[in-house]
Amino acid sequence: MSLNDEEIYEAISEILPKLGAETSSTVLGAGSDDLEAGRNYLQVLVEEGWMLPTWPQKYGGRNSTPEEASQISKTLGLFEGADLYPYGVGLSLVGPVLMELGTDDQMNRWLLPIANGSEIWCQMFSEPDAGSDLANVGMSAEKDGEEWILNGSKVWTSRGAYSKWGMCLARTDPETTKHSGLTMFAVDMKSPGIEVRTIEQMNGDRHFSEVFVSDVAVEDRNRIGNLGDGWKIAVKTLALERSSLGGRSFGGGDQSNGLPTWLEDWKVKGYLDDPVSRQKAMKAFMLHRVNQLTVLRAASSGNSSGPAGSGAKLRSVLAFKFRAYLSKEFFGAEGMLVNDHEHIEFLTGPSMSIRGGTDEVQRNILGERVLGLPTEHRVDKEGSYRDLVRGK
Ligand SMILES: Cc1cc2nc3c(=O)[nH]c(=O)nc-3n(C[C@H](O)[C@H](O)[C@H](O)COP(=O)(O)OP(=O)(O)OC[C@H]3O[C@@H](n4cnc5c(N)ncnc54)[C@H](O)[C@@H]3O)c2cc1C
Structure with a gap:
């Protein structure tokens, strides 16, 4: 039976502290990659299935309806969280x-290990020659008895250095077309033959990496989905990624008065005293709130992935970047000398338009799949992958 709003609030208030005004916003992927805080948070929530309410109980959820799940997610925003x-x-x-x-x-x-945070996963999709054109993946997977032998390299693999498993897209049949010769695997990141080299980003993050894969054996029972269905699964995964990126309020932990902590902070610092600055701040707030409400509406109708996720991602990136750059502007010339949380968000801004698929790619998806505009000209859909002319 579904709980009402008060019952959800009551139950969560027994296990989590209320959000304080001093609680800082979190930056997606920036900062410490603090594994401990996130794991503790998940372990507190998994008992009653609050983190993943729509999942079955035996896997760490509570079999909630989309409406109940949306209310739970809204309520969790009123309590202290952790960077997940x-x-x-x-x-x-x-x-x-x-x-x-x-x-x-x-x-x-x-x-269950995903739900309680005991096993971390990374996404091994992108390669030096396969980013926006992901179907160009060249990592090979060749069958050897009950195992697959993987060879190749991935890049921009966030969380690669500390993950237990990698969800890895590889080419099982180079003779067929580019899109149909791919298969998805779960790769144990501690397997012999895996080398992870971290890459430092301009915001100081060291969370993503190059991953070199040399003769890595993967059991067939760790193949996800059918042979040759890798592209379909990748598309599904990317749609989920966009909606989850778009679904974050990006550092806007709302307090009971409905204002995000960053707006309160600007008020306290006096940035809202001048009418022109106040107008800019209101634009940041509106972008944030429109994104948040649209995401909640999509979630409660159970319609948050698919092409709708591309709209959510574009809106949330716009809101994040506008706020991060405005915060720097409010700081004035001194802003160039500080290395605080806002500075990290400022330096994280550009990457938001790239990760999870670039802004241009999201617009292509919306144009083609939502608005029904003519599709891009594609010359590589037919014929074997092996015969395609590709960058070397
Ligand atoms: C912080 C961060 C974390 C990431 N984490 C991961 C991860 O965990 N796992 C993973 O697999 N990948 C990850 N990525 C990689 C990310 O998915 C790719 O960078 C992204 O898909 C773009 O690919 P690319 O870098 O190869 O750029 P390219 O595809 O080479 O694009 C270059 C430029 O051309 C434009 N462009 C390309 N094709 C088109 C087109 N058809 N129409 C219009 N414009 C186009 C792009 O918009 C872009 O501006 C991460 C990236 C970042 C920045």
């Missing part, structure tokens, strides 16, 4: 994909 960035791929991408396509054995092995 390290756990994002498992919670938002791998979990839902496994629930749709995983075998019973895979769900039993992987879902």
